[in-house]
Amino acid sequence: MIQKTNLRKYYFLALIFLITPFLRAQEGVPVYLDYLTDNYYLVYPSMAGIGYTGKARATARQQWFDQDEAPNLQTINAHVRLGERSGVGAIVFNDQNGYHSQTGLQLTYAHHINLWPADLNQLSFGMSVGVIQSSLDETDFDPRDFDPIIAGIKQSTTYLNVDVGMSYSLINFYAHVAIKNLLFRNRNINSEFESSNQRKYLFSAGYLLNQYSEWSYEPSLLFQWTEFTDEKSIDANIKVYKEMDFGKIWGGISYRNSFDGAQFLDGTQVSDQKLQWISPLLGVNYNRFMFAYTYTYQIGDIKFDSGGFHQITIGYDFLKGREPYPCKCPWVE
Numbered sequence: 001m002i003q004k005t006n007l008r009k010y011y012f013l014a015l016i017f018l019i020t021p022f023l024r025a026q027e028g029v030p031v032y033l034d035y036l037t038d039n040y041y042l043v044y045p046s047m048a049g050i051g052y053t054g055k056a057r058a059t060a061r062q063q064w065f066d067q068d069e070a071p072n073l074q075t076i077n078a079h080v081r082l083g084e085r086s087g088v089g090a091i092v093f094n095d096q097n098g099y100h101s102q103t104g105l106q107l108t109y110a111h112h113i114n115l116w117p118a119d120l121n122q123l124s125f126g127m128s129v130g131v132i133q134s135s136l137d138e139t140d141f142d143p144r145d146f147d148p149i150i151a152g153i154k155q156s157t158t159y160l161n162v163d164v165g166m167s168y169s170l171i172n173f174y175a176h177v178a179i180k181n182l183l184f185r186n187r188n189i190n191s192e193f194e195s196s197n198q199r200k201y202l203f204s205a206g207y208l209l210n211q212y213s214e215w216s217y218e219p220s221l222l223f224q225w226t227e228f229t230d231e232k233s234i235d236a237n238i239k240v241y242k243e244m245d246f247g248k249i250w251g252g253i254s255y256r257n258s259f260d261g262a263q264f265l266d267g268t269q270v271s272d273q274k275l276q277w278i279s280p281l282l283g284v285n286y287n288r289f290m291f292a293y294t295y296t297y298q299i300g301d302i303k304f305d306s307g308g309f310h311q312i313t314i315g316y317d318f319l320k321g322r323e324p325y326p327c328k329c330p331w332v333e
Contacts, residue, residue: 045126049087
């Protein structure tokens with residue numbers, strides 16, 4: 001007969017493996033669903049200045065409201081086109097996860113090549129250089145629980161890293177490739193348990209259907225691969241746009257499925273569970289302003305609690321220039 005303590009142990013270990021993708025606090029800006037809320041630049045450096053309108057966006061994400069030290073993330077970013085071929089941008093972020101936290105600044109340059117003869121046929125390259133301060137606060141740890149790796153102080157370190165990417169847009173089709181954390185960096189915080197390789201690869205593509213009509217539809221996919229741990233996941237998304245006199249309203253749903261999972265004891269049976277998210281989202285563009293809300297719910301038998309994860313995005317379009325593209329393409333507007 002399996003004791004209850006062993007059951008709790010297995011459930012706890014499975015939970016840790018399943019929620020690990022939520023809890024990264026060492027990779028720069030985590031990859032959630034910002035790209036679906038008119039915020040492509042936050043994920044892809046090649047999208048800086050992609051259109052002829054400057055964009056400023058701010059996000060706030062909170063997980064597990066009823067839990068102390070729950071993961072939360074705040075970002076502010078802006079990017080703009082400079083001339084015909086260049087784009088620049090900046091990102092400031094604060095990411096907290098329990099006793100770990102990181103703050104950072106990223107500066108981006110992107111180069112855009114307009115290919116002839118299509119109205120929108122553009123190849124873009126971008127690079128972001130970031131300064132990140134990572135901290136581990138051990139001051140609240142019980143000093144009576146001796147552990148040689150716990151110093152009982154607040155440790156912090158600052159380091160540089162680089163993101164690179166490439167984007168291609170052809171009328172109503174787009175594709176992106178990005179490498180996050182290109183450089184190997186050791187943070188010197190519990191470094192004996194942490195790899196210096198946090199490199200992550202992103203591949204995504206989408207297509208806008210019925211783009212010249214009042215209603216349009218955008219299916220898309222995003223694939224992620226983390227090199228050191230060999231973790232892989234895929235997002236399957238669909239968005240719907242409705243043109244309005246004041247701008248447009250839009251909504252959609254995203255499904256994220258991890259290729260990796262964990263085993264746990266379900267009674268006397270060993271079951272397997274992989275990380276799965278369902279995320280509905282809703283947004284509106286009103287003149288130069290944008291507002292969006294995303295709710296993420298984890299599917300599966302083992303969850304931290306029954307609550308979901310909430311994210312709000314607000315934005316403003318500035319320095320609106322000429323309209324070079326006759327197509328209604330949300331990613332370059």
